[in-house]
Amino acid sequence: MEALESLLHGFGVLLTFHNMLLMLVGICLGILVGVLPGLGGPNGVAILLPLTFTMDPTSAIVLLSCIYWGALFGGAITSILFNIPGEAWSVATTFDGYPMAQKGQAAEALTAAFTASFFGSIAAVMLITFLAPWIATFALRFGPPEFFAVYLLTFCTFVGLGKESRHKIIISLALGFLLAAVGMDTVSGELRMTFGSVELLRGFDFLVAVIGLFGISEILLAMEEHLAFKGQEAKIRLSVVWRTWLTLPRYWLTLLRSSAIGCWLGVTPGGAIAASFMGYNLAKRFSRDGANFGKGKIEGVLAPETAAHAAGTAALLPMLALGIPGSGTAAVLLGGLMVWGLQPGPLLFVEQKDFVWGLIASMYLGNIAGLIIVLATVPLFASVLRVPFATIAPMIIVSCAIGAFAVQNAMFDIWLMLGFGVVGYLFKKTGIPLAPMTLALVLGDKAEDAFRQSMIGLDGGLGIFWSNKLVGTITTLALVMLFWPLIGKAIELVRGSGRSVPAGGESSRA
Numbered sequence: 001m002e003a004l005e006s007l008l009h010g011f012g013v014l015l016t017f018h019n020m021l022l023m024l025v026g027i028c029l030g031i032l033v034g035v036l037p038g039l040g041g042p043n044g045v046a047i048l049l050p051l052t053f054t055m056d057p058t059s060a061i062v063l064l065s066c067i068y069w070g071a072l073f074g075g076a077i078t079s080i081l082f083n084i085p086g087e088a089w090s091v092a093t094t095f096d097g098y099p100m101a102q103k104g105q106a107a108e109a110l111t112a113a114f115t116a117s118f119f120g121s122i123a124a125v126m127l128i129t130f131l132a133p134w135i136a137t138f139a140l141r142f143g144p145p146e147f148f149a150v151y152l153l154t155f156c157t158f159v160g161l162g163k164e165s166r167h168k169i170i171i172s173l174a175l176g177f178l179l180a181a182v183g184m185d186t187v188s189g190e191l192r193m194t195f196g197s198v199e200l201l202r203g204f205d206f207l208v209a210v211i212g213l214f215g216i217s218e219i220l221l222a223m224e225e226h227l228a229f230k231g232q233e234a235k236i237r238l239s240v241v242w243r244t245w246l247t248l249p250r251y252w253l254t255l256l257r258s259s260a261i262g263c264w265l266g267v268t269p270g271g272a273i274a275a276s277f278m279g280y281n282l283a284k285r286f287s288r289d290g291a292n293f294g295k296g297k298i299e300g301v302l303a304p305e306t307a308a309h310a311a312g313t314a315a316l317l318p319m320l321a322l323g324i325p326g327s328g329t330a331a332v333l334l335g336g337l338m339v340w341g342l343q344p345g346p347l348l349f350v351e352q353k354d355f356v357w358g359l360i361a362s363m364y365l366g367n368i369a370g371l372i373i374v375l376a377t378v379p380l381f382a383s384v385l386r387v388p389f390a391t392i393a394p395m396i397i398v399s400c401a402i403g404a405f406a407v408q409n410a411m412f413d414i415w416l417m418l419g420f421g422v423v424g425y426l427f428k429k430t431g432i433p434l435a436p437m438t439l440a441l442v443l444g445d446k447a448e449d450a451f452r453q454s455m456i457g458l459d460g461g462l463g464i465f466w467s468n469k470l471v472g473t474i475t476t477l478a479l480v481m482l483f484w485p486l487i488g489k490a491i492e493l494v495r496g497s498g499r500s501v502p503a504g505g506e507s508s509r510a
Contacts (some may be wrong), residue, residue, distance in 0.1 A: 007129055007360060007361060007400040008352075009354075010361035011361045013354050013358035014365065020365075022066070023064050023362060023366055024066075025066075026069075026070060027067075027069060027070040028071075029067050030071040030074060030370075031074035032074040033074065034072065034074020034077070035078055045064050045333065048063070052340075057352075057355050060336065060340060065316075065359060065362055065366065066334055068312070068365045073114055073371075074374070075090040076110070076117065079097055080094070080097035080109045081098075081101055082098075082218070082396055083215065084214055084218070084399075085210050085214055089272040089304075090276075090308070091210055091214070092277050092303075093301055095304075096109075096297045096300025097109045098218075099295055100298065100301065106205065109301055111245070112244055112305075113301050113302075114289075114374045115244070117308075117367075118370070118371040120309035123262075123306075124262065125360065128313075128360060144451075144453035147446070147471060148465070149465060149475045150474060150475035152475065152478040153478040154443065155173065155277055155443075155447070155478075156478040156481040157282065157481045158436050159436075159481075160480075168195055168433060171438075172427070172432050172434065172437040173436040173440045176436060176439065180204075180440060181444065182200055183203030187453070199412040202408070208404045208416050208417050208420070209417075211420075212418060212419065213427075213437070214424060215421070216400060216417060217422075217423075217424030217425040219396060220425040221428060223393075244298075248302070253286075255306050257286075262312075263314045265314075266311035266315040267315075267317055271311060272315070273439070273443070274439075276311075277304070279304050282303070284300065301328065311461075318330075342355065365487075379404075394490075411447065448474045
């Protein structure tokens with residue numbers, strides 16, 4: 001009851017004309033930020049953060065957080081229409097979202113993505129509302145061993161539950177780990193595989209790699225096919241939205257599972273990227289039609305979007321309760337809190353009640369308003385498919401180049417983008433999956449840092465990954481996922497032998 005009373009107080013703080021206007025402006029700006037490849041939610045919030053210094057903290061956090069919600073929604077748009085992830089966590093959405101658009105189901109894919117985003121975000125906001133004290137205590141238990149165990153679980157899920165050939169998955173993962181190691185070692189400070197290049201000191205930026213691997217490679221494939229765009233014209237009607245919504249209840253288990261994964265990885269924090277990949281992989285594994293994932297399954301859009309948005313929203317909880325940002329955007333917002341004179345931590349919920357509960361109320365209203373706005377503009381986004389590919393291809397390339405350049409304002413990143421585009425093209429031609437490589441590229445250095453810090457803490461003993469129930473459970477689950485194909489075969493053999501024994505017994509008695 002206390003949480004509900006505080007939430008109603010937050011709505012009272014939020015429901016003013018000034019704050020509601022800032023909320024709508026923030027959502028529209030966020031959608032634009034999410035659509036532009038390479039810009040992203042953290043950069044969009046960081047760019048507009050100075051504009052909020054003269055505002056009161058509540059109005060400022062409403063504006064910036066709604067930019068975040070809008071970016072979460074907008075990241076799926078280019079992923080589905082052009083196979084170019086607008087946000088890093090939208091990579092998994094391309095696996096089935098883009099094939100759906102190619103089959104003329106752009107409206108269905110966009111509607112599913114937006115609705116799943118809303119579902120995952122609302123699930124995380126409800127978690128924040130009712131479980132904030134307990135979650136804050138739980139998050140304090142995570143150290144380097146627990147973080148490494150979470151990353152290990154993500155990698156093992158790909159290897160053990162992936163439908164592609166195991167050796168191709170491992171090749172893709174290994175290349176991603178290799179690229180993630182380029183640059184300055186964050187633990188020892190030594191340079192690795194820079195070959196005397198100043199540009200490689202900072203390593204390979206994930207967004208630059210993703211834009212090349214998915215966007216440029218798709219352009220190269222289309223050029224090979226004589227600029228023939230495979231998509232059909234999208235006929236958008238309100239009935240399409242309703243028809244898509246009516247199919248969603250059959251995927252309730254996928255939505256709940258992905259929400260749980262996202263909330264867990266957002267609070268711990270494992271991150272929205274890991275959540276989207278894990279949500280997609282588990283949906284693919286447990287779906288009755290998992291073999292057709294990657295060919296345009298709506299479930300393949302729902303799972304990563306739900307998980308990513310649940311994680312992205314839940315990441316704000318440790319930032320508010322503990323001062324530990326769970327994502328890049330949360331880190332930028334944490335800096336904003338400092339500028340506004342607020343100290344994140346448990347006392348924030350007591351001393352700044354208007355601020356905290358006004359923010360939580362804006363999470364509810366912001367996601368509702370965001371869903372309405374993006375659904376109302378589905379025809380605008382889907383109509384892009386009607387433009388001839390020969391006309392729009394140069395625009396896509398320029399957009400990719402601007403996105404890559406905007407990451408570090410470096411011309412070198414544009415050349416890297418083109419190089420990754422060639423790599424992506426070769427991977428697609430040879431059937432090597434891109435998802436494991438992108439996952440290892442973004443999480444490889446974090447996993448390495450967590451592993452090495454864990455080893456320093458126990459002088460190189462692997463027993464630290466079973467040193468308590470939490471890390472032991474996660475590590476054991478990761479190993480189960482890794483060897484799941486062998487475990488599955490063993491279970492089938494046991495079941496088969498169990499069925500054959502009674503048959504033999506009956507024949508012998510006969």
